[in-house]
Amino acid sequence: MASSLPSLPHVPGTDASSCILDAFRIAIAKRVSDALPPLTLDQAYVGVDYGKKGVDFTVALPRFRLPGKPDKLAAKVVSSFQPDDFVASITHDKQFLHFQLNNANLIREVLNQIHTLTYDNPTGKPSYGTNTSGAGKKVVIEFSSPNIAKSFHVGHLRSTIIGAFLVNLYKACGWDVTSLNYLGDWGTQFGMIAVGFEKYGSQEELQKDAIKHLYDVYVKVSRDAESDPNVKVEAAQFFKRMEDGDESALVNWRVWRELSVKKYIEEYDRLNVSFDRYTGESEVGKEWQDKALEQLDRLGLITDANGAKLVDLEKWKMGKAVLRKADGTSIYLTRDIAGAIERYERYQFDKMIYVVASQQDLHLSQFFKILHLMGFPWANRLEHVNYGLVLGMSTRKGTAVFLDQIIKEASSVMHEQMRRNEDKYNAIEDPEMVSQEVGITGIKIQDMAAKRINNYTFNWDRMLSFEGDTGPYLQYAHVRLTSMERKNPELLPLPPPSQIDTSSLAESTHARDIAILLGSYPDVVKTAMKTQEPSGVVTFAFRLSHAISSAWETLVVKGEKDLDKARARLWLYICARDVLGAAMRLLSIRPLERM
Numbered sequence: 372m373a374s375s376l377p378s379l380p381h382v383p384g385t386d387a388s389s390c391i392l393d394a395f396r397i398a399i400a401k402r403v404s405d406a407l408p409p410l411t412l413d414q415a416y417v418g419v420d421y422g423k424k425g426v427d428f429t430v431a432l433p434r435f436r437l438p439g440k441p442d443k444l445a446a447k448v449v450s451s452f453q454p455d456d457f458v459a460s461i462t463h464d465k466q467f468l469h470f471q472l473n474n475a476n477l478i479r480e481v482l483n484q485i486h487t488l489t490y491d492n493p494t495g496k497p498s499y500g501t502n503t504s505g506a507g508k509k510v511v512i513e514f515s516s517p518n519i520a521k522s523f524h525v526g527h528l529r530s531t532i533i534g535a536f537l538v539n540l541y542k543a544c545g546w547d548v549t550s551l552n553y554l555g556d557w558g559t560q561f562g563m564i565a566v567g568f569e570k571y572g573s574q575e576e577l578q579k580d581a582i583k584h585l586y587d588v589y590v591k592v593s594r595d596a597e598s599d600p601n602v603k604v605e606a607a608q609f610f611k612r613m614e615d616g617d618e619s620a621l622v623n624w625r626v627w628r629e630l631s632v633k634k635y636i637e638e639y640d641r642l643n644v645s646f647d648r649y650t651g652e653s654e655v656g657k658e659w660q661d662k663a664l665e666q667l668d669r670l671g672l673i674t675d676a677n678g679a680k681l682v683d684l685e686k687w688k689m690g691k692a693v694l695r696k697a698d699g700t701s702i703y704l705t706r707d708i709a710g711a712i713e714r715y716e717r718y719q720f721d722k723m724i725y726v727v728a729s730q731q732d733l734h735l736s737q738f739f740k741i742l743h744l745m746g747f748p749w750a751n752r753l754e755h756v757n758y759g760l761v762l763g764m765s766t767r768k769g770t771a772v773f774l775d776q777i778i779k780e781a782s783s784v785m786h787e788q789m790r791r792n793e794d795k796y797n798a799i800e801d802p803e804m805v806s807q808e809v810g811i812t813g814i815k816i817q818d819m820a821a822k823r824i825n826n827y828t829f830n831w832d833r834m835l836s837f838e839g840d841t842g843p844y845l846q847y848a849h850v851r852l853t854s855m856e857r858k859n860p861e862l863l864p865l866p867p868p869s870q871i872d873t874s875s876l877a878e879s880t881h882a883r884d885i886a887i888l889l890g891s892y893p894d895v896v897k898t899a900m901k902t903q904e905p906s907g908v909v910t911f912a913f914r915l916s917h918a919i920s921s922a923w924e925t926l927v928v929k930g931e932k933d934l935d936k937a938r939a940r941l942w943l944y945i946c947a948r949d950v951l952g953a954a955m956r957l958l959s960i961r962p963l964e965r966m
């Protein structure tokens with residue numbers, strides 16, 4: 372991207388062509404390092420942080436560990452200061468140096484960059500906020516992974532939401548991503564269902580809603596099993612036949628799985644989520660499960676308990692765990708071990724992420740450890756992205772057990788909410804679609820607003836309100852920004868920001884606040900990559916929305932007689948819309964254009 376700013380020395384790890392704030396930071400670092408030898412430019416650069424409360428950037432001098440008092444050091448930088456194209460002023464406060472940028476240049480460069488990377492870039496895809504740090508690297512991300520015939524609980528929903536975000540995030544950072552849904556489609560429960568299906572199954576119900584019907588059958592047969600121990604014995608025998616590959620025991624199971632997956636695909640689609648591959652516990656082969664057992668036995672880690680095989684991980688404070696049942700059938704843990712090996716053989720990943728609730732921390736650390744012990748050099752490429760509990764998730768009719776109940780409830784609560792404002796409601800073209808989309812946004816935002824590891828309480832009213840930092844508020848902010856072009860047709864077609872005079876915006880602190888936020892978006896993406904947390908992106912989206920909502924009254928477009936001014940402001944809003952939209956899409960949210 373052609374910038375009209377003077378050229379600067381390069382600092383490793385920066386790229387002003389995708390993040391213009393890098394240039395401003397280098398300019399600041401250069402002043403600091405020039406004034407404070409032997410400090411190098413690269414060392415100074417690391418010390419340039421975002422400022423607080425209206426300060427653009429701040430440098431904390433003590434971190435450089437230079438000889439001399441901070442006051443003296445600061446005086447050196449301050450006394451050599453001359454305003455230039457990048458930096459307008461400097462102030463000194465105790466051990467801190469605060470820098471204000473040249474607003475006119477900041478705003479112009481930020482708008483140009485967003486415009487170029489959104490509408491005018493060679494890939495044809497909007498790329499503002501993306502980077503190439505993961506180029507040439509492969510990541511496998513496993514998430515959601517519900518269990519067929521059991522409930523899709525909020526834990527699975529969290530995994531779905533966080534996993535979808537990670538897929539988008541890794542793609543935005545240039546990684547080659549493969550997303551997997553590892554279904555709980557194997558295990559004794561399928562023996563139970565097979566037994567139960569003879570008594571309670573209905574082909575018709577199955578075709579109508581496989582997920583629900585299989586769950587119902589499972590609930591009923593589990594109840595039978597409480598009074599009749601034979602049920603469990605039969606179920607175990609049936610599952611053994613499945614494990615032995617007995618075709619007659621597998622026909623029904625195959626249909627159940629297929630119908631369930633079909634239904635899942637539809638529901639995930641409503642959440643704007645998809646998978647490259649639906650795999651599952653059933654697909655894990657025997658070979659590596661046997662080998663794992665042999666190898667661990669050789670290491671002296673296997674003990675026999677009445678025919679069952681246990682691995683002893685006490686040495687690493689990970690307890691003991693069953694690897695194989697006495698009847699020889701496989702188990703969750705063993706399948707995960709073998710599954711990881713097969714995935715490595717297939718994908719040769721540089722990283723594999725499991726998005727699974729923190730309740731399974733021990734399970735994940737056990738099988739990661741076992742893979743280390745087996746000597747796989749790639750075992751340290753596995754990563755567990757965990758998250759806390761969701762409390763109190765229920766619908767008005769009771770506990771939610773299926774994903775579609777959760778989606779329906781969100782849509783209907785939202786629908787009622789919208790109806791309360793009749794005028795607005797009547798203006799909505801497709802209230803069903805809008806309420807579903809806004810409802811889903813509410814759920815997602817509530818889920819990603821805090822650090823993953825925190826537990827939170829599910830609260831329909833709070834998450835679906837238009838007030839406060841909620842999903843509906845974000846959608847509303849995006850819709851309002853989107854309406855700006857529609858409402859100002861006389862300014863269209865708009866010449867690119869590089870061809871209009873944006874300097875009028877520099878007089879407005881609102882415009883400056885928005886510009887620096889917009890400029891920080893590429894950093895927000897990089898930070899999310901470091902922390903594997905969506906919360907920073909959510910916070911960013913709200914800060915941007917708040918900055919915009921305080922600008923509406925002073926940065927007016929409609930009725931502004933000075934056309935240059937009006938156009939510059941319109942560009943600011945368009946860029947804000949594009950960046951807010953990009954942040955929402957990164958969070959797997961579909962930004963609405965009207966509501």
Ligand code: ARG
Nearest residue numbers: 516517518553554555707727
């Ligand atoms: N199906 C499992 C459950 O619902 C989650 C699977 C997590 N992934 C894994 N590779 N173990 O608890």
